[in-house]
Structure formats: C-alpha cells, structure tokens
Amino acid sequence: MTRSIRLLVALGAAMLLALGLLSPVATATAAPKASAPTAQRDLVEIPAKAAVRQAVAPSECAGTLLDGYVDGLLSDMTTEQLTFLFAHLDTLLDVPTYDALFFGTTGDPDYALESHAHQLQNTFRDLRRFWDIESADIQLMAMHGDVLLDADRIAATLTAMVEAGEIAPMTPAQIELEAQTVADFMQTQGDFYDNPLWTLNAYAFSGEDETDPVLAALPDKLVFGDGILAAYDAIGLGDVGPRVIMAHEFAHHVQFELGVFDTGPTDPAEATRRTELMADAMAAYYGVHKKGLALNQKRVTDALLSFYTVGDCQFASPGHHGTPLQRERAAAWGAELAAAAKPRSYVLPAATFIELFEDALPGIISGS
Ligand SMILES: [Zn+2]
Incomplete structure (x- = not known):
C-alpha cells in the first residue's frame, strides 16, 4: 500500500491514469489484446505485468510474494527509471520473453543458463527420466535482460511479435524508434538492463498446435528468466523453487506431448485453470x-504457490491459474499420490496420472 502512494508521488496520478494503469479495466486485462481479437490468450503470460499494475493500484487480491518482490524492485528504481518503465512497459517486459521464444536455442551463448545452471540442468535431465514421454526435443535455455541493450535484437523481436499478432501493428520506423530509444536508455543506466523485472518468469512453449507457420516451426522450449531465479534466491527458496517451477513447466510439455493441453473445457479461463492445476x-x-x-x-507447495498466483482473482482471465486454495489442493493431491506409491519407487505413466487427475479435478476445484 505504501508503495503505491510513493509511486503516485513519483509519477503523478494523472500520468498513471493516462497510461491506463489506474483504470479497473486495465488492471483486469490479461485478456486478449485488441490487436489480436481472435487470439484465445497470449502466447506467453507475463506475470510481472500484472504485478506491476498491482503495485500501482492494489486490489484485495494483493499479497503474493511476487507482488512484494516487485514492490521492492520498483522502490529501488530512480524516478527517471520508473517514468521510463511506465512509458515502455510492454517493450521492457515482452522483449526478453519473446526474444527467447522466437530466436533462442540451447547452444547459443546469448541464451546460456548462468544462474542456477547446474541445478536446472540436473533437474531437467531428471524430469526427462521421470516422465515417460518423448522429451529429447525440448530445448532448455535462459532469458537474460541484456537483450535490452541491443537495438537490433529488440527490433527483430518487436517485428516478430507484430507478425505473429502478439502486439498491435507498428511500422518499421516505429519499431526502429522504440528499439533505439530503449537500447539507448539502458546503455546509460548501469545494470538496469539486468533488473529481475524484465525476466521474472519461466515458461514452456510448444508450436505443435500453432496455426502461424513461424510459431509452428519453433522447437519445444523450456525457458528460465534470470529474474525468477533471483527472486527465489531473494525469498530464501533458491534451493527448491527453481526445481519445482521447472517441474511445473515440464508438466506443460507432458501435456503438449500427450495431446491433453487443448482437450479440456472450451471456456479459456476454465481451460487454463485445468492445465495449471494439473x-x-x-x-x-x-x-x-x-x-x-x-x-x-x-x-x-510453498515453492509452487509463492509466485504463480497472478490472476487469482481474475476468474474470467484466460491466464487464470486457479485460486490459492485450489492450487494447494492440487499440490496436496499430487503429493499424496506420490506418498502412496507402492512400491515407493513406482512412477505412474504420465497418461495414467492425467486420467486420475481428471477424475479428481472437480473435487480439487470445489473442495469437497
Ligand atoms: Zn503453468
């Protein structure tokens, strides 16, 4: 709460209103963008965007560790940086994510894992052994904020996003100007390019069901941002958090591989809740x-619930992950199933796990 007051002092309520950050409509829009009316949801949900809006206009849904961490990041910024952030919010938060999505490969040093590299590589290898799916084609990589120092890379990413309909159309000149403006600013701001806010996410991507030929041609990916790793370290969950989040993201690849990602409810919010709880x-x-x-x-459970709670109160949002109680029940259900394994070393086939989960889902949602 105090954070939002300080932000208002720094930026002025009129400016925030002009940016749409204080309108109730804006705080509820994880929804499809106006530029892409046919899209069901964004290719990659970026939780930091909702967290930044939450910091500016807190609602009754406040209070996740992510929100608290983002508040801290914002309060460490200078007024000049905050002003720039709100003027270029989408570019700063989209570009590192979509640069890795469109251009990242495992062997490219630009996307090499640095923070927690061994922990992530070991867990990835372990998960591939644990679940009985075809996973040799999944590329594990990092996303780093340093893409924001490079006008050519920013421009290439914005161009690809426009072509994929992920952002509103921009002319090549507009893209060039935005890319140069962001790169020029970052080059004068020390390590601001490396702020965890730009990479505060991890995500799984598969092009399998994409109709856009560019997206469909992309390899399966599992992408870890430096920011989410820094955040887990900051809240003392650096040993468990990254491994558990990797297990959550890897589960999305199990869903892609077994073709169950799009077999749930037709309502996008209910569909997302099902795949997230699973x-x-x-x-x-x-x-x-x-x-x-x-x-x-x-x-x-602590590691799972500490960050992925964005959208909890946005029940109609396509990014809705389930309420904290539903997520806790889903985690408890999975944990109890593991504890009941007989013999203890027996691992269920992924398809069997999913069948059992589908049966349990109504109870996980309703709590009865
Ligand atoms: Zn997820």
Whole structure:
C-alpha cells in the first residue's frame, strides 16, 4: 500500500491514469489484446505485468510474494527509471520473453543458463527420466535482460511479435524508434538492463498446435528468466523453487506431448485453470516422490504457490491459474499420490496420472 502512494508521488496520478494503469479495466486485462481479437490468450503470460499494475493500484487480491518482490524492485528504481518503465512497459517486459521464444536455442551463448545452471540442468535431465514421454526435443535455455541493450535484437523481436499478432501493428520506423530509444536508455543506466523485472518468469512453449507457420516451426522450449531465479534466491527458496517451477513447466510439455493441453473445457479461463492445476499436481508428485526430488509436501507447495498466483482473482482471465486454495489442493493431491506409491519407487505413466487427475479435478476445484 505504501508503495503505491510513493509511486503516485513519483509519477503523478494523472500520468498513471493516462497510461491506463489506474483504470479497473486495465488492471483486469490479461485478456486478449485488441490487436489480436481472435487470439484465445497470449502466447506467453507475463506475470510481472500484472504485478506491476498491482503495485500501482492494489486490489484485495494483493499479497503474493511476487507482488512484494516487485514492490521492492520498483522502490529501488530512480524516478527517471520508473517514468521510463511506465512509458515502455510492454517493450521492457515482452522483449526478453519473446526474444527467447522466437530466436533462442540451447547452444547459443546469448541464451546460456548462468544462474542456477547446474541445478536446472540436473533437474531437467531428471524430469526427462521421470516422465515417460518423448522429451529429447525440448530445448532448455535462459532469458537474460541484456537483450535490452541491443537495438537490433529488440527490433527483430518487436517485428516478430507484430507478425505473429502478439502486439498491435507498428511500422518499421516505429519499431526502429522504440528499439533505439530503449537500447539507448539502458546503455546509460548501469545494470538496469539486468533488473529481475524484465525476466521474472519461466515458461514452456510448444508450436505443435500453432496455426502461424513461424510459431509452428519453433522447437519445444523450456525457458528460465534470470529474474525468477533471483527472486527465489531473494525469498530464501533458491534451493527448491527453481526445481519445482521447472517441474511445473515440464508438466506443460507432458501435456503438449500427450495431446491433453487443448482437450479440456472450451471456456479459456476454465481451460487454463485445468492445465495449471494439473501442472501443479504433476510438479508436487515429482517433488515429493522418492524417485523425484523426495522433498516434503510443504516445501513443494510453498515453492509452487509463492509466485504463480497472478490472476487469482481474475476468474474470467484466460491466464487464470486457479485460486490459492485450489492450487494447494492440487499440490496436496499430487503429493499424496506420490506418498502412496507402492512400491515407493513406482512412477505412474504420465497418461495414467492425467486420467486420475481428471477424475479428481472437480473435487480439487470445489473442495469437497
Ligand atoms: Zn503453468
């Protein structure tokens, strides 16, 4: 709360209103963008955007660790940086994510894992062994904020986003100007390009069901931002958090591979809730299982719920992940299934796990 007051002092309410950050409409828009009316949801949900809006105009849904962490990042910025952030919010938060999506490959040093590299590589290898799906084609990589120092890379990413309909149309001249403006600013601001806010996410991507030929041709990816790793370190969950989030993201690849990602409810919010709760349950199963991380249930649940709670109160948003209670029940269900394994080392086939989950889902949602 105090954070929002300080922000208002720094920027002025009129400016925030002009940017749409204080309107109730804007705070509820994780919804499809006006430029892409046919899109069901964004290719990649960027939780930091909602967290920044939450910092400016807190609602009753405040209070996740992500929100608190973002408040801290914002309060460390200078007024000049905050002003620039709100004037270029989409570019700063979209470009590192979509640069990795469109152009990242595992072997490219620009996308090499740095923070937590061994932990992530080991967990990735372990997950590929744990779940019985075809996973050799998934590329694990990092996203780094330093793309924001490079006008050519920013321009290439914005161009690809416009072509994919992910952002409103921009002319080549507009893209060039925006890319140069952001790169020029970042080059004068020390390590601001490396702020965790730009890369505060991890995501799984598969082009399998994409109709756009460019997207369909992209390899399967699992992308980790430096920011989310820094955030887990900052809240003392650096040992468990990255591994559990990787298990959640890997679960989305299990869903892609088994073709169950789009077989749920037709309502986009309900569909997302189903796949997210399923990913939580799979992550908890792996996290607690003797052949997985063999962690206790509470640590796994804490790590799962600490960040991925954006959209909790936006029940109609396509990015809705389920309420914290539903997510807790999904994680508990997966953890109990792991604890009940007989023999202890037996791992369910992924398809069987998913069948059991579908049966349990109504109870996980309703709590009865
Ligand atoms: Zn997810």
